[in-house]
Amino acid sequence: HFTTMPAREIAESCLDLLNMELVACYARQQHEKADQAGRRIEAIGYQVGQQLVERFTKERPRFGDHLEVIKFICKDFWAEVFKKQVDNLKTNHRGVFVLQDNRFRWLTRISVDLPVEKGGITTALTSAPTTPKPDSANGQLASKAAAASNQHLFLPCGLIRGALTNLGVTCIVTAEVSALPSCSFTVRIKQ
Amino acid sequence: MPPVLRPGDAAFANVEKVNAELFTLTYGAIVRQLLTDFEDVEEVNKQLDTMGYNIGIRLIDEFLAKANTPKCVDFKETAEVIAKLGFKMFLGVSATVAGWNAEGTECSLVLDDNPLVDFVELPETCQGLSYCNILCGVIRGALEMVAMRTEVKFVRDMLRGDEAYEIRLKLLEQVPEEYP
Numbered sequence: 001h002f003t004t005m006p007a008r009e010i011a012e013s014c015l016d017l018l019n020m021e022l023v024a025c026y027a028r029q030q031h032e033k034a035d036q037a038g039r040r041i042e043a044i045g046y047q048v049g050q051q052l053v054e055r056f057t058k059e060r061p062r063f064g065d066h067l068e069v070i071k072f073i074c075k076d077f078w079a080e081v082f083k084k085q086v087d088n089l090k091t092n093h094r095g096v097f098v099l100q101d102n103r104f105r106w107l108t109r110i111s112v113d114l115p116v117e118k119g120g121i122t123t124a125l126t127s128a129p130t131t132p133k134p135d136s137a138n139g140q141l142a143s144k145a146a147a148a149s150n151q152h153l154f155l156p157c158g159l160i161r162g163a164l165t166n167l168g169v170t171c172i173v174t175a176e177v178s179a180l181p182s183c184s185f186t187v188r189i190k191q
Numbered sequence: 192m193p194p195v196l197r198p199g200d201a202a203f204a205n206v207e208k209v210n211a212e213l214f215t216l217t218y219g220a221i222v223r224q225l226l227t228d229f230e231d232v233e234e235v236n237k238q239l240d241t242m243g244y245n246i247g248i249r250l251i252d253e254f255l256a257k258a259n260t261p262k263c264v265d266f267k268e269t270a271e272v273i274a275k276l277g278f279k280m281f282l283g284v285s286a287t288v289a290g291w292n293a294e295g296t297e298c299s300l301v302l303d304d305n306p307l308v309d310f311v312e313l314p315e316t317c318q319g320l321s322y323c324n325i326l327c328g329v330i331r332g333a334l335e336m337v338a339m340r341t342e343v344k345f346v347r348d349m350l351r352g353d354e355a356y357e358i359r360l361k362l363l364e365q366v367p368e369e370y371p
Contacts, residue, residue: 022221
């Protein structure tokens, strides 16, 4: 059902480098309004998600319910954007879905030792992705890696929210990294 | 007759690829967000150039590792490599080199196809926006990593009604090898 999509491709590293530089760009800009950086990057992802899903679903029959939309995101959308499918989908049957990707493409392709700029976007993390608290010295390194990668999760969170919203599922999307490059996205549907 | 496989095609065949739409739409959304944030076209041009520069200084590593190209002897060869190999390997399109000055220090890269601008139309309010300015930064950054200091800018832009995209490349200084 992707027959209408143009076959055009570009090197994946272009996208990786652009995404990385987007985070760095807003980290440089937002010295005074640190909390805004994440929100702006999320907004960029949201726009892209909306536009992309419109193209992906052009030739498709309408979705029946929320679950059908979520499944489409886990399979087709994920495959197209992140080059694999979601590994595990859980729900509490009350509007919360957890999408687990054991090898999230965008985290396997970024380097974790990116310089985290002081006063930059690290403080903005609470708005979308959440960082687990380290409880050991070992955990400190892990949390540093998680913090660096979390900055890169605003974009995919926005992307997923944009796609879902465009398909009629109004929601909030957050992300959590426990062990790189595994990542889980939580979708909370707004009733 | 089978098509001749040029070096650029081989390089492009060897890299991991992704749906160009995803990239194009992301770039478009970034430009739009920058326009909202900075409210000044010149400042956005500058931001795009800086982003490109930071990308270029990283991108050169992958290029040198995968393009399989012998060391360029001069700026003329370098320009050809960017046009035929660099553009092709990363964006899937190639450029032509034209308009050399007598000293061989200035030339143009001409593109008539450019994946950055698929689905893009500039509104009236964006006069003066060099939409693809990130490309200038990328070239400048990448060249600096191989010891060439350059000035790179768009002189023709199809989004502004020109017949092609033309990027003017000016070699300012060729720094000795030990430069970082």
